[in-house]
Amino acid sequence: MTTKQTVKVTVNGIAYERQVEPRLTLVDFLRHELHLGGTHVGCEHGVCGTCNILVDGKAVRSCLMLAVQVDGESLTTVEGLRNRDTGDLHPIQQAFVDEHGLQCGFCTPGFLMTTLELLRDNPNPSEADIKDALGGNLCRCTGYEAIMKSVRLAAKRVQEGQDIGLTHTD
Amino acid sequence: MKPAPFDYYSPDTLEEAVALLAKLENEDLDAKILAGGQSLMPMLSLRLARPDALVDLRKIGALDYIREDGDTIAIGAMTSKSAAEDSDVIRTRQPLFHEATLLVGHRQIRNRGTVGGSFAHAEPTAEYGAAAMVLGMDMKVVGPNGERIVPAKDFYVTYLTADIDSTEILTEVRLPVLKKGTGWSFQEMSRRQGDHALAGAAVTLRLVGGVCKDVCIAVFGVNASPTRLAEAEAFITGKAATEDNAREAGRVGADGLEEPMSDVHATAQYRRGLIATLVARCLVEAASRAS
Amino acid sequence: MSIEIPGLPEDMPGAELKYVGKDVKRIEDPGLVAGTVEFIDNLDLPNMAHCAMLRSPHPHARITGYDTSAAEALPGVVAVITGEDVKRWANPVTTAPEGWGSYCLAVDKVRFVGEPVVAVAAESRYIAEDALELVNVEYELLPVAATAEEAIKEGAPRLFEENESNVILSKTYDWGDVDQVFADADHVVSETFFWNRVGANPMETFGCVSTWDTVNNSLTIHGSFQTPGFMALGRAFSLNLPTNKVKVVSHPHGGSFGGKGGPRGSEISSLLSRKAGGRAVKYIEDRVEYLLAGAGQSWDRYYDASLALKADGTVTGFKVKLLDDQGAGAEGYGTISIAKPIAAFTGCYRIEAARYDLNVVATNRAPTYPYRGYGPPPHNYVLESLMDIAAQKLGLDVAEIRRRNYIPPEAFPYTIPSGNEYDSGQYEVTLDAALELADYEALREEQARAREEGRLLGIGVCSVVEPGVFDWNAYTTVGIQGVGVPEGAKVSVDIMGQITVTVGFSLEGQGQYTLAAQLVADFFGVDMAGVRVAYAATDVAPPHFGPGGSRLGVSITGAVLGACRKIEEKFKLVTARLMQCEPAALELADGFVRIKGVPGAEMHIAQVAGTMLARSDLLPPGMEQSPEATYVWTAPGRTEPDEQGRCKSYLTAANACHVVMVEIDPGTGRTDILKYCVADDCGTRLNPATVEGQLMGGIAQGIGAALFEEYVYTDDGQPKVSTFAEYLVPTIHEVPKTDKAVIVTPSPFTPLGAKGCGEGAIHTTPAVIMCAINDALLPLGVQARATPASPNRVWDLLQQAK
């Protein structure tokens, strides 16, 4: 075992500090050190997108990062999407519920976080834009059609003025 | 699937990083540079790589830039591929590099994966390899003995190996902007969009009096390193880029290849066939874009 | 007590259905999108250790020695087990047929790459993996039976040395006078087909946490189990525990599609817990382990098949010779997948006679397990391809030859030669709907134009029966008897009128909890928000099986409605006594028990339940104080198989017709799907949105099987697929938009007329894509007979054609 190092990180607006082994992956850190179990693991080698989260606002694979690499950074995970006061679902989450954009729901947090980045940067995405954004997320259940509809519905709601801004203040 | 133990360092400056690498080397420790981790992390988790130490360049902000320098664009090694993708300078002045960038994995991979990391990793399937060869890029490498510039043709040594010493750091890649009138094309075949390519090709050319001039053809995904196809270039030079000529150039290029790689997705023979197709298609497309 | 379960939605109590048959939002979803659902890896038990497994690098070898001392000495290691411990403490898993099962860890020898050999429990998974690197295992390599063809050769290396050969099962079924029919045929078409291994690959791999109570000698396993009761029973047998001392708690899981359950993983973590003196041990299979050796590989098959035809295109006979590679034994019940096709052997067609000649063989590949469809998808690909070949031979259109052979609507219920009875169907209606959706004639014109330009466009039209609601008797041929697969539900109404449904299966993705809530809400006429669905672990759950064989939607409907009926009866007795009327004068509607035709003469179900729980003095004499009921449903009318395996097995026969157009890129061999149309008839749709979800998911997996997915092995038995860079699950780019038509032919035999639809489209999609590809290749004189039609395979064919 190698020397543990300190990680100070803000996740969904909450500051954490932990001592970790350098080899601990970020997704294991989130899930098993911080007990934020909403970010799931499908492959641990970067292909499935199940573990996607936002690091400083960018969608990335949390299985392809080390916990020590987010020292000083600000992260958003699926747990940060719901309105903390009211418990209401985030518009993107609600759109997935409304359009049956999930079945087992295991891939869903990854899709939600990827969609968040997409719609934040491009509130009116074309079909091709959506496919490009979500092409790195695997879903074994839905066949993607309902996911596509969900993202379109979320985009429509964003255009109608619903706020999808990150729910925490960095 | 968890990495074996290692030490982790994240120096603040390039100088510190270079010194650290030298120190670790002196102590006979195997140190690896960590950039975006999009190739290294899977290798660590699969325990295919088991370095004693990682030297993370993430804090060295000085390696994150895209600069126009006359007719050259300089990209800092730690620039993310998504930054390269979003760069207006690259898109407008070197569209071939922009296209190559778009073909690398998915947006989430490009958000983390660095430009330098792809060059340093020297994967046979890296789009950037063909871009480097066809554009004649230069790589800037810094080590204990200072910096050196390595032209693309010397940079790629073999499978997963670039001309970077274990104590050196790739700090910048330089690409010339596309010359006015030059036609270009970048095409690949992959099983699914975003997958590593089974084979791919990049072409630049000019048309003078309706015939091809200054033709550069490079292919990737087939051999251990990206390769220029000199015979195909010679064949098409001085000829019009008709479908027939392009097809024949593709065939000449494919025939001239060293025995291609073979894996679960593609046999060597199929890869050769793909090169014939892709080179031909690139030539036609590049010619259509030349003026 | 005979309970009458509503056969159609209109037979439900109350005037109007608010939920059943509507696109109801799923009650499962808020927790899933919020990320708060407790998937197995989210479970942390106090003082839990973590398991990692050392796996065999060899396809076939004798284990000649272990050295685990260094691993045991590593700080943080809690327990290490090898085949020696397993031999003492466990048994090989039971199989069908018997005698083809392995121990959870290799004992004496390894039979496939990836087979667990040594397991470690440590304070973290990281340390457990460190410890594996310190383990030494000595092997003596054995010759390898890498393919089924090699494995049946004289003198082939035997996997199970106690068995005479590698042949697990060899049997021929004759249904009708097959030889005569072929002798009388005007034409016979024959072809060989190869289906390469594919597999489930749910996004969540298997995981479990085992705790062996060494004082009371009992075991609790939390995990991602598709069929909790079945798993618990199996673990009791293999781990030498009384059946009532194994408790399985199934957690919501991230998809299953057949194989979720990991018998080996469950047993290994349990034995580690036992060795660690009862500490909980978690095992989370990683993706590499899943791909190498997980419970997810299926269908590795070589077919030689023929159709007998009359001059007018009537198909009279169908012969199938199957060589099936089960991999290293039958531990995963992969054998069942050769039996299931018997339930719909002759597809949508009226075919007099059929023969099924089976050779099921063990090889040094990973053992096969169930996967969505459980066998028929390759079978349908063979039958449908032969229909196309027959059409070409006779110069008939591919839609026309099918039309001429369909079982007509008036013939239902219809018994096929292999013995199963189809409940209902209108195959021609489905065909026409799909053709119309696709504008079939226009497609053919487009194809003709494209061909003139040298483009490779192809159209596929396939009609398939998708059997649903299985019964174990379908699988007698592999040595399983059994008539009846119970599925139970308990419905309880509390003192405030809130209703809880308790079931024995956990969330997996198909939306059955929502369905249960829909049914209860509509039955009692209450708001769905007032219905909760709860999971019960195996020690307290009613008899159950869980999802599988496209049965749970139908079964849970039967169970829930049966329980509701029982409560309705009780409520009427109580209300009749309180209102001093006859029970027959009462009706249940809008949350009230009412006297029919007397406005206001009613009691809310909360009042009735409250009275039952609180006022024994007011109840009819002898009545239990129990406003709850359990009902266990099974498919009615199942029969015992005869000597030719013929029986009524699968209760429902759903039907679909897919029409697809593809284009092949001649330069790369790549296939693009240009158009995908589906007409689908799975009887009454209880929640159309979730039915559509199942359909789309099945199409995506079918596209995977036809074009992308494949477990590749080298000639010497080494797997070449161990990551998601090699096993290619289709992404959003590869799955096309579909046009859909819905046909509803209710089943006369099921609750509300619903048919099994969970496996759905995977029965049809691979067949139709292969048919379309071959249609595209037709002018070149080559045909693709191996799946998947990967770009490389197609390109090779294109070269042959040159």
Ligand SMILES: Cc1cc2nc3c(=O)[nH]c(=O)nc-3n(C[C@H](O)[C@H](O)[C@H](O)COP(=O)(O)OP(=O)(O)OC[C@H]3O[C@@H](n4cnc5c(N)ncnc54)[C@H](O)[C@@H]3O)c2cc1C
């Ligand atoms: C799902 C997926 C799909 C992908 N698809 C593609 C694709 O289609 N095409 C493609 O080209 N790539 C693809 N990649 C790889 C990706 O592009 C990587 O980002 C890239 O290969 C490496 O860049 P990195 O910054 O992540 O480097 P790292 O992974 O951090 O490092 C890679 C190697 O380079 C060395 N290194 C990195 N930076 C330097 C430096 N500045 N100086 C010296 N050595 C250095 C490291 O020590 C290491 O050995 C894919 C990856 C994934 C996970």
Ligand code: FES
């Ligand atoms: S778990 Fe990170 S990409 Fe699959």
Ligand code: FES
């Ligand atoms: S909903 Fe199950 S994997 Fe996407």
